[in-house]
């Protein structure tokens with residue numbers, strides 16, 4: 001299974017704060033951004049490095065620098081937007097591709113309403129961001145879109161994942177690594193992750209059903 005659960009104490013602590021029943025919109029937003037930053041640190045752990053010589057304080061020094069791998073960060077609207085600034089803190093030059101999907105509350109199927117990809121996807125690592133991986137339909141649809149547009153190197157960063165969603169993604173796209181703070185228990189009858197976070201989009205945007 002291509003899943004990395006980040007057990008770092010700061011990740012687990014922030015996730016615990018996010019799970020609280022009465023967390024405010026402001027706090028949920030801030031924690032989402034902070035958690036996204038930490039998860040992105042893990043998701044970028046194998047970016048290729050190159051050795052270069054630079055002028056250091058005591059003369060020439062050999063250093064390791066990121067090899068200039070092109071990146072695109074791919075927030076899934078809406079909730080993925082809540083993670084965007086946290087990820088961009090680490091990769092400020094990354095270009096942004098946007099996918100709009102709304103999960104139909106009866107069928108639980110993702111309904112696409114927007115897509116805008118940056119160029120040269122075949123040369124880029126795509127980092128998909130979405131707080132919740134529930135049935136997996138939204139993530140599989142996003143990976144399908146990226147691959148149709150030429151992308152070959154894809155990772156997904158989600159705050160919380162359900163086993164059902166991880167299986168769907170792994171079966172459809174075994175090459176895609178999922179980086180998460182938690183693999184939770186299961187989905188309830190409405191397709192919500194248990195224990196999960198509730199409706200992440202509503203909590204980030206301050207909307208109600």
Ligand SMILES: O=P(O)(O)OC[C@H]1O[C@H](OP(=O)(O)OP(=O)(O)O)[C@H](O)[C@@H]1O
Nearest residue numbers: 077078079102103134135136137138201
């Ligand atoms: O794994 P799945 O079963 O597809 O569910 C997960 C999707 O559902 C939520 O978004 P939603 O469609 O509710 O839209 P929103 O971000 O606008 O709230 C969430 O942010 C994921 O995109």
Ligand SMILES: O=c1cc[nH]c(=O)[nH]1
Nearest residue numbers: 134192193198199200
């Ligand atoms: O638990 C879930 C499932 C889908 N979308 C959410 O925001 N939360």
Ligand SMILES: [Mg+2]
Nearest residue numbers: 077078101102
């Ligand atoms: Mg969504």
